[in-house]
Amino acid sequence: MKKMRISKKNLIALAGALAIYFLVSGLLSLGMISKFQEINLMLLGINIILAVSLNLIVGVTGQLALGHAGFMAIGAYVSAIFTMYLDKPFLLAIILGALAAALAGIIIGLPTLRLKGDYLAIATLGFGEIIRGITINIDYIGGAAGMIGIPRQTNWPYLFVMVVFTIVVIVNFLNSTHGRACVAIRENEIAAETMGINTTYYKVLAFAMGAFFAGIGGALYAHYFYLIQPTTFTFLRSFDILVMVVLGGLGSMTGSIIAAAGITIVNAALQDLAVLRMVIYAVLLIVVMVFRPQGLMGTKEFTLNRWVKKRGEVSESAGN
C-alpha cells in the first residue's frame, strides 16, 4: 500500500516536471522568451544544480565548505577541453567534467574533512583559490584570458534533464540509509560513530557527490556562455551559492530550489537598477534572515505528502 502511494506521488511529480518542460519548450519555440530571459533561465537551472549539490555538503552533512566554485571551475574547464579541443560529444564532456570534479572532491575531502566548522571553511576556501591560481597559470586552457569560443551546446533540454537528474539522485540519496547517516553526522558526529556509522566515508562521499554535480553545473555554464575565465569562479561565486542554501534552509532541498530560483529572478529583475541592485539584494537577504533565521523552509521539505498528511499518518500507524 505504501508503495502505491509513493509511485502515485512520483507520477504527480513526473507530470509536473513534464508540464514545466513542455511549457518552456513551447514558449521558446514560439519566441515568447526574450534573449535576456533565456540567459536567466539557464542561470536559474545552473544555480539550482549548484545550490542543491552544496546543500548536500553544508546542509545535510553539516560540513561548511566554501570551495564550490572550484568544483564548478573543474567541471567547466575539463568539459570545455573535451568539446573544444578534442571534439568529443557534449554529454560525454559533461560526465567527464563532473567525474573530474568528484575526483578533486575526494582528493580535497580526505585530508580536509577531519577539520570542523570554520577550519574546514578556510581550508575549502583555500582550495577554491588554488583552482583559480592553477587555471591562470596553464596556457593550454588560456591562462588568465580563459577559454573563448566554447561550442554553445547547453540548451533547454540539456539543462532540464541535468536539473532533474541532480534533484532525483540527491533526493533519493537523502531518503536512503546513506542520507540518514549524513544527517546523523550533522546532528552529532560522536553519536553517529557510536551508531556504527563510518563518518569519514560519508563525509567524503557527500563531498564527492556535491562536487560531481557542481561539475555538471560548471559544464553547463561553460557551454552556454562560451567563455570561461579564472575570474568567473572566484570565491564570491562560492559565496553566492552558499547564500542560496542558507536562504532556502540548511538541509531542505526544496528550500534550495526555491531560493536559487528566487535569487536568480530577483537579480535579473533588478538588473536595470545598477548600483541600487546590490543594496536592494542585500536588504532582501537581511530581511529574510531576520524574520526566518532558519531559512525559508527550515529543514523541512515541501512535499506532496504534506497535502495528504492526515491520510499518510493513518496509513503509517496502520502499517506498524
Place this chain on the structure above:
Amino acid sequence: MPAQEIVKYGISQVPEGRRIFANLTVRENLELGAYLRKDKEGIIKSIRDVFRKFPRLEERQKQLAGTLSGGEQQMLAIGRALMSQPRLMLLDEPSMGLAPLLVEEIFSIIKEINEQGTTILLVEQNASMALSIADRGYVLETGRITLQGSASDLANSEAVKKAYLGG
C-alpha cells in the same frame, strides 16, 4: 580499531551527556541506533521492545528529541543503544543531571536490561546507587583499579564507605 567498527562486535555505548540527535524525532533516533542492522521487521520489533521499556518514548515518538526532558533524553539514549542488540552495553554516567526520582527509574531499567541478558558496564559517580544494582564493582583511582570485588563487599568496605558513600 575505529569507533564505528566496535559496534559490529556487539558492543554499544550510551555516551556521557546523552548525545542524542536533537533535530530528529524520537523514532528516527531509534532507527539510527539500528543503523548496522538490515532486518526491517526485526528493527520494528526492537522499537516496540524499547517502547515497552520506556512508554514515555512511545508517547513522544514523533517529537523532536531535543525537546525531551533530561530524563527522557537519557531513556532515548539507552533505547537507541539497545537498538543494535548489543551483548555488552557501556553506560557513561547515566545519572548525570537527573532528578533523584528519575535516577531510580533509569537504574531499575538498567537492571531489567541486564536481567534480560545484556552485560552492562556502568561508570557512575553515584556509587551507592551503582553498587546497589551491580554484581561486581571496581574502584578506579587515576586510571588504576585500586579495589575490586562483589558489589555487596565493596558497599560494606570501610575504605569505599569513607571515600564514596559519605561515612
